[in-house]
Amino acid sequence: xxxxxxxxxxxxxxxxxxxxxxxxxxxxxxxxxxxxxxxxxxxxxxxxxxxxxxxxxxxxxxxxxxxxxxxxxxxxxxxxxxxxxxxxxxxxxxxxxxxxxxxxxxxxxxxxxxxxxxxxxxxxxxxxxxxxxxxxxxxxxxxxxxxxxxxxxxxxxxxxxxxxxxxxxxxxxxxxxxxxxxxxxxxxxxxxxxxxxxxxxxxxxxxxxxxxxxxxxxxxxxxxxxxxxxxxxxxxxxxxxxxxxxxxxxxxxxxxxxxxxxxxxxxxxxxxxxxxxxxxxxxxxxxxxxxxxxxxxxxxxxxxxxxxxxxxxxxxxxxxxxxxxxxxxxxxxxxxxxxxxxxxxxxxxxxxxxxxxxxxxxxxxxxxxxxxxxxxxxxxxxx
Amino acid sequence: xxxxxxxxxxxxxxxxxxxxxxxxxxxxxxxxxxxxxxxxxxxxxxxxxxxxxxxxxxxxxxxxxxxxx
Numbered sequence: 312x313x314x315x316x317x318x319x320x321x322x323x324x325x326x327x328x329x330x331x332x333x334x335x336x337x338x339x340x341x342x343x344x345x346x347x348x349x350x351x352x353x354x355x356x357x358x359x360x361x362x363x364x365x366x367x368x369x370x371x372x373x374x375x376x377x378x379x380x381x382x383x384x385x386x387x388x389x390x391x392x393x394x395x396x397x398x399x400x401x402x403x404x405x406x407x408x409x410x411x412x413x414x415x416x417x418x419x420x421x422x423x424x425x426x427x428x429x430x431x432x433x434x435x436x437x438x439x440x441x442x443x444x445x446x447x448x449x450x451x452x453x454x455x456x457x458x459x460x461x462x463x464x465x466x467x468x469x470x471x472x473x474x475x476x477x478x479x480x481x482x483x484x485x486x487x488x489x490x491x492x493x494x495x496x497x498x499x500x501x502x503x504x505x506x507x508x509x510x511x512x513x514x515x516x517x518x519x520x521x522x523x524x525x526x527x528x529x530x531x532x533x534x535x536x537x538x539x540x541x542x543x544x545x546x547x548x549x550x551x552x553x554x555x556x557x558x559x560x561x562x563x564x565x566x567x568x569x570x571x572x573x574x575x576x577x578x579x580x581x582x583x584x585x586x587x588x589x590x591x592x593x594x595x596x597x598x599x600x601x602x603x604x605x606x607x608x609x610x611x612x613x614x615x616x617x618x619x620x621x622x623x624x625x626x627x628x629x630x631x632x633x634x635x636x637x638x639x640x641x642x643x644x645x646x647x648x649x650x651x652x653x654x655x656x657x658x659x660x661x662x663x664x665x666x667x668x669x670x671x672x673x674x675x676x677x678x679x680x681x682x683x684x685x686x687x688x689x690x691x692x693x694x
Numbered sequence: 695x696x697x698x699x700x701x702x703x704x705x706x707x708x709x710x711x712x713x714x715x716x717x718x719x720x721x722x723x724x725x726x727x728x729x730x731x732x733x734x735x736x737x738x739x740x741x742x743x744x745x746x747x748x749x750x751x752x753x754x755x756x757x758x759x760x761x762x763x
Contacts, residue, residue: 364709
């Protein structure tokens, strides 16, 4: 078996195939530039700093942010979540969460609760599905400072973002943090127009970047405690990070090759989004319809396909999800089974004790690959 | 004139503004006596008022840099 024969259907974890321009950008940076931004005044450092600015500009434009100074790079979405939540939330604050939050959000929040700093409540899914502000109101307290919403569930692919809900939260003086780790490259967003105060992203999924880079965007100048203390390249004479954005939040040498390739990935998506979405819709429909025909397959979600990313979670009645994954793997097909780092979501869809098999598609997949996948699921399910 | 920015990001935001407006400039090491600033700054002999106006129009606020003769 050659690696190029593998059918990779775990793109919600990491997109395996990136556009060629992304590989080229990474290769160019590590081979031709090599140096780090903000570290010295020699010509390669200046070039690196210029590229970093260009990358911030691309990220800022893509997410409809207000300034390049409000784009902070971190090593991934999890670090961005920890940076923001630990810096922003104060003792006595109350937080609202969507019921589909990934552990990258849920664990930092729960940990802050265990420390006695904050309290939180989980809002029912119907608030986002049916825009039920009266239900939302039942969870709002005087101390509610922040509502955290995942752009789309990494388990079912359901898109939760709603400008209307965000607008309502704004009217109640509650800030919105959107976790775009899943779906950033497939749902067009504008922080300004969609009332998103803070936004977390990661490069390695549908933005087609490399692993090892993520970030935090804010509509207004970020004024919180940094997560890490260390070298920032500015005001090196100070004993703690200087109060200068965005460098204050980026202590240590940053992952510039991945930042540069992320910029290229985003530009690729901007140029090709319509085509990418159209193909993924087609693949998603074929996969969903194929699974629906199998009598022992239980699908979680997928009722309104325009409200879903190309992610499907399912189980086969009477077969452990890990066993399904094992059998697929034996046939050179990669899917993810289990809890997908999202216990809250599995509690919400009723699969806490059993997990699910998740198949997540990408523009680079083919109909033939899905036909083989469905064929094997048919055999396992005896459907 | 040297334009010394507190943030490295703003050096390159400033550079873009000058470049887009065909202003002659250089990126140079920050003068030693001002080593508290970041490693590089902008230098230009075009009128300070013209450059300040361009920075202001493009949301590069007065308090994000200092001018050194």
